[in-house]
Amino acid sequence: GAVVSQHPSWVICKSGTSVKIECRSLDFQATTMFWYRQFPKQSLMLMATSNEGSKATYEQGVEKDKFLINHASLTLSTLTVTSAHPEDSSFYICSAPYPGRRDEQFFGPGTRLTVL
Amino acid sequence: KQEVTQIPAALSVPEGENLVLNCSFTDSAIYNLQWFRQDPGKGLTSLLLIQSSQREQTSGRLNASLDKSSGRSTLYIAASQPGDSATYLCAVTNQAGTALIFGKGTTLSVSS
Numbered sequence: 465g466a467v468v469s470q471h472p473s474w475v476i477c478k479s480g481t482s483v484k485i486e487c488r489s490l491d492f493q494a495t496t497m498f499w500y501r502q503f504p505k506q507s508l509m510l511m512a513t514s515n516e517g518s519k520a521t522y523e524q525g526v527e528k529d530k531f532l533i534n535h536a537s538l539t540l541s542t543l544t545v546t547s548a549h550p551e552d553s554s555f556y557i558c559s560a561p562y563p564g565r566r567d568e569q570f571f572g573p574g575t576r577l578t579v580l
Numbered sequence: 581k582q583e584v585t586q587i588p589a590a591l592s593v594p595e596g597e598n599l600v601l602n603c604s605f606t607d608s609a610i611y612n613l614q615w616f617r618q619d620p621g622k623g624l625t626s627l628l629l630i631q632s633s634q635r636e637q638t639s640g641r642l643n644a645s646l647d648k649s650s651g652r653s654t655l656y657i658a659a660s661q662p663g664d665s666a667t668y669l670c671a672v673t674n675q676a677g678t679a680l681i682f683g684k685g686t687t688l689s690v691s692s
Contacts, residue, residue, distance in 0.1 A: 470623075496677055498679045498680070499677075506684070507669065507682045507683060507684040507685055508624075508669070508671075508680075508682045508683075510680075510681075513678075513679060553654045555621075557623055557624070559624075559679075559680070561676075561677050567611070567612065567673070567676050567677050568614065568626060568627065568629045569614065569626070569680055571616075571623050571624040571626075572581075572623060573622065573623035574622065574623040576621070578592075
């Protein structure tokens with residue numbers, strides 16, 4: 465089946481630093497990818513839609529200057545958490561719809577971010 | 581605005597039982613519905629996808645049904661096993677290629 469990878473799988477950083485998370489579609493091209501955030505005991509909430517070759521679309525309440533998204537190729541989207549703070553600690557997970565399978569969405573394994 | 585609700589929030593059953601997880605959505609104009617499994621601290625595994633024109637999908641011991649007009653889906657798990665213990669998430673898309681809208685999940689615990 466379709467595979468989506470994420471890197472790193474976990475990261476610990478100091479408050480005020482920036483962290484980059486990569487999301488790759490390994491065996492298909494994804495013009496669109498989605499970034500979600502999941503807080504403990506909560507469900508996944510969409511943060512933004514990453515569009516290849518154009519600006520990302522952010523959900524209401526998500527700071528676009530804090531969560532920078534770049535979708536520079538058909539297989540790679542990156543999420544950079546700038547000036548991270550402890551409240552940004554969460555599980556970040558990306559997904560991509562697979563065109564050949566009725567837009568079934570495949571998810572990366574997620575990135576656990578802990579900001580100290 | 582589409583909202584997805586899952587009932588129950590948690591469920592504990594002995595091994596071997598058949599069980600049903602429920603999902604409801606407020607806007608019946610969906611494109612498709614997916615059921616996922618999430619193990620603690622892990623990503624999501626897609627279990628079943630049902631297109632809006634379909635009524636059910638089956639995979640092994642899992643059967644998912646969709647009643648679009650009433651805004652409901654059920655996930656039936658037959659002969660549950662301890663390895664089925666996980667959180668099960670229901671999610672819908674309103675249009676092709678758009679993001680999923682998730683319910684909060686049902687956490688299932690199957691005891692041996």
